[in-house]
């Protein structure tokens with residue numbers, strides 16, 4: 001038996017796809033270890049996939065697009081119950097990476113009744129509940145004796161947490177907090193799994209003690225009877241209705257009518273309220289925002305995975321789809337031969353790799369900060385907040401764009417739900433909104449950049465943290481790209497640094513200048529905000545390039561290093577062209593240098609072409625996880641599209657009741673009127 005570098009090759013596959021895999025120059029298992037940041041985890045993913053493949057009860061009973069929302073929730077609950085029961089046979093206990101993979105395989109991306117339980121409820125209790133509170137609730141939550149969510153956003157306010165309307169007023173006499181929703185706009189609105197599944201929530205409410213507003217605080221709140229699951233007295237609760245996607249999750253609404261909880265239900269790891277109402281403030285004002293930072297840190301990887309789903313589907317399909325000729329004497333070509341198709345897909349393949357490498361760094365920093373904060377050291381919280389705010393915004397934005405490009409790259413069949421592209425897009429694009437609307441989060445990073453710019457302007461560059469140290473460095477007068485015989489990544493990084501630095505200092509100048517002219521700070525901020533957000537994007541894109549460079553430098557395997565270096569070349573050239581306005585406007589890069597950049601881009605599109613399928617195969621998504629007829633590993637697209645269409649519920653009968661009831665009489669009366 002021949003051992004191929006691409007481990008996805010099987011006998012009987014579509015020969016066009018096999019031919020692509022044979023040209024791959026690197027071992028896809030080794031590349032998976034880079035993507036998933038550890039050989040052990042990449043191997044465990046494969047093992048979990050194999051276990052699931054052998055257990056038909058964990059497979060979808062029919063394609064999701066053929067199910068109603070109610071059916072999907074039922075099906076998802078069935079599978080969730082099974083994986084809970086058999087968890088220890090499938091994954092290592094309490095391994096969140098393995099759990100994430102198990103969920104994606106078995107339950108998929110449309111959510112499930114305990115999605116928020118794992119993503120936010122448990123992390124909020126872990127970071128914000130005192131040890132005593134954890135003994136009471138965390139173990140029960142981990143054992144799934146109770147199901148919880150994170151209820152913060154309201155109908156009227158999601159971004160501006162200081163103006164939430166839900167109040168938690170301390171009653172010294174009874175030592176209770178009274179939760180209340182004063183208006184319709186104060187209803188909690190959006191929390192995942194609140195609508196029908198959860199019986200507890202970590203609720204964010206403005207805390208009032210003796211008439212004083214202490215701002216948003218987090219409370220552990222029982223919502224439903226643990227036995228009957230009926231809403232408790234004083235609670236109004238339900239599902240908010242269907243969404244663009246993610247409809248297996250019951251995002252919900254919640255109102256409180258003078259609903260009482262004990263004082264000890266305020267999460268008290270960092271903040272306390274004594275029985276007499278004395279407030280003990282936390283070591284950092286935003287320490288209770290930790291569940292949001294948790295999701296922002298992890299969603300970089302989550303978004304990269306969803307982008308890679310779409311790219312896997314489109315790249316495989318482009319290798320089996322033949323349409324038109326390039327050389328008219330030759331047969332029709334695979335659409336992947338077209339330079340336009342490569343230009344549509346390959347830069348996003350590079351971005352997906354860049355995002356997953358940046359995501360791994362972010363999670364590492366998050367885990368460090370989590371440990372430090374637990375011991376009272378909050379010094380890195382601002383850096384983590386700035387980094388994750390920028391990354392969640394930039395990565396979710398380009399992920400949504402990339403998925404849409406991948407869908408269009410599949411032509412008409414990309415528009416069919418058989419491709420699964422619309423669901424992938426719908427779930428991913430939610431990331432532009434949840435955990436902080438992208439513009440708002442870019443502005444959070446901008447605050448950090450403006451402070452850093454002010455250090456530079458006042459001669460205090462030595463105080464800049466490592467993420468922004470480049471702001472204090474001096475630029476070359478022009479970029480050295482194509483001006484040295486050995487143009488390498490260093491010249492590109494310096495160019496991106498120059499662009500980000502110039503934009504940051506310019507935007508900060510605008511802001512400070514407006515204030516010097518007498519504008520109040522918030523007005524000056526608003527008038528500078530488009531420029532400030534441009535700076536945030538450029539800073540974040542620089543960070544992503546640097547994370548990619550750092551990873552490529554670490555790779556030892558020469559075959560992997562070569563293909564990753566090709567991808568990095570593609571990435572830096574594509575990025576520079578995409579931000580060329582900034583590079584050209586002060587003459588740092590000339591138009592002849594951009595011609596070089598363009599040539600490099602086309603060179604690397606062609607160089608990557610033989611590895612394209614192996615690069616997407618390396619993500620090692622099973623067919624069950626992808627849920628796409630177009631993206632099948634075996635490439636047998638057409639016969640399966642036909643089978644999929646035949647299975648459509650509309651094809652159960654030849655004549656639909658709607659035809660009998662309306663169309664037939666309509667046609668008959670039209671015919672009769674002609675007589």
Ligand SMILES: CCCCC/C=C\C/C=C\C/C=C\C/C=C\C/C=C\CC/C=C/C(=O)SCCNC(=O)CCNC(=O)[C@H](O)C(C)(C)COP(=O)(O)OP(=O)(O)OC[C@H]1O[C@@H](n2cnc3c(N)ncnc32)[C@H](O)[C@@H]1OP(=O)(O)O
Nearest residue numbers: 096097100159161286289298299302381385434435436447
């Ligand atoms: C392997 C493990 C897997 C785990 C899986 C985990 C995640 C999976 C991810 C992806 C999976 C893939 C698919 C998932 C599919 C579907 C979705 C699933 C779940 C979605 C769940 C969504 C949940 C939510 O959306 S919860 C609600 C989120 N809401 C928000 O984000 C609101 C945004 N607003 C804010 O955050 C704040 O209001 C604000 C804008 C930051 C302002 O806050 P405010 O208090 O008013 O600020 P100010 O008083 O003005 O002060 C500003 C000051 O504070 C500093 N600051 C702010 N926040 C922080 C922080 N967190 N840390 C440190 N510092 C902070 C800020 O910098 C500023 O400082 P300065 O004054 O010095 O400048």
Ligand SMILES: Cc1cc2nc3c(=O)[nH]c(=O)nc-3n(C[C@H](O)[C@H](O)[C@H](O)COP(=O)(O)OP(=O)(O)OC[C@H]3O[C@@H](n4cnc5c(N)ncnc54)[C@H](O)[C@@H]3O)c2cc1C
Nearest residue numbers: 150151152153157158159190191192430433434435436439
């Ligand atoms: C799929 C999904 C899942 C969710 N899950 C949860 C959950 O589990 N729990 C939960 O509590 N919430 C959840 N949410 C809610 C989500 O966190 C909020 O919708 C999000 O934070 C945005 O807030 P908003 O809806 O108030 O938007 P808005 O703030 O109303 O945004 C509207 C527009 O105003 C702009 N804007 C607002 N403020 C500013 C500003 N200061 N400066 C400049 N522009 C501004 C925004 O950029 C945007 O363009 C979820 C949302 C979605 C879509």
